[in-house]
Amino acid sequence: MTAPDPDGLLAEQLLRLTRRVHRIQKRHLERGGLGITPAQSRLLRTLAHYGSPPRMSDLAERLEVVPRAVTTLVDGLEAAGMVRRAQDPANRRVIRIELTDEGRGALRELRGARRLAAEEILAPLTDAQRAQLGGLLDTLIDGPAPGRDTGVS
Template identity: 50%
Template sequence: MEERELAELLHLVSRRLRHGYVRRLVPLGLSPSQARALRVLADAGPEHPLRMVRLAEELRIVPRSLTPVVDALEEAGLVRRQVDPGNRRSTLVVITPEGRAAAGRARDARRLAGEELFAVLSEEQRDQLRELLSVVDRQFR
């Protein structure tokens, strides 16, 4: 068997992780982009709603791509929009208690997808992989 390049292997493993995650998000009624937005909002805390522009920056997407994500989350009752009192031209996205609960379920879905995928590795191997990936990640922060 031909040895695969590291980048190709990482891509394949990432795809498998994403598929496992998506499979777990479907019953929650969430897409990966909606789950990511909820995670960012939940991590910011209820006392720190984010402006739409800031949320888009955190998600590394353009603001116009965020609008349908927030629309769907708002329709589901997971977030609400409100005018920013500090700048009436800006819109804040506020996570609701239901949204916070959904963010927790999405986080569990991601963790379970990872546990399933990496179950073939020993605890020591998982720790080594975590450390190696952390080294690479730190280079790009």
């Protein structure tokens, strides 16, 4: 008989959690009636973080996807009037992606939907547990902070 694999059990819990989080976020997005997919939502949020309109390749790099995937997402968002392609004034061969007023409005609605989804997901946790979870997630995303005890000797 083999001993239980604690990392395997943890991996399964993480997979179940990410599937649950995705379902809840998708449900809240659908309730908003924007007709935006989670991937399009991510592109809009990423686009909003740029100080000036990025190139498609910049978005692909930031989103860690192939450029063709960004093209497909931009096509859908452009058809919905949320983004537009614009020529770079310094180099006419370069196309930049800009948020439209409709895209900025959609972002406000998306933020509300994400907030509601987060409230639903975190509802079972106390404030102290939420703070602890936040710290653990920071460690998983960014690695241990300098000087922070990781509990590993």
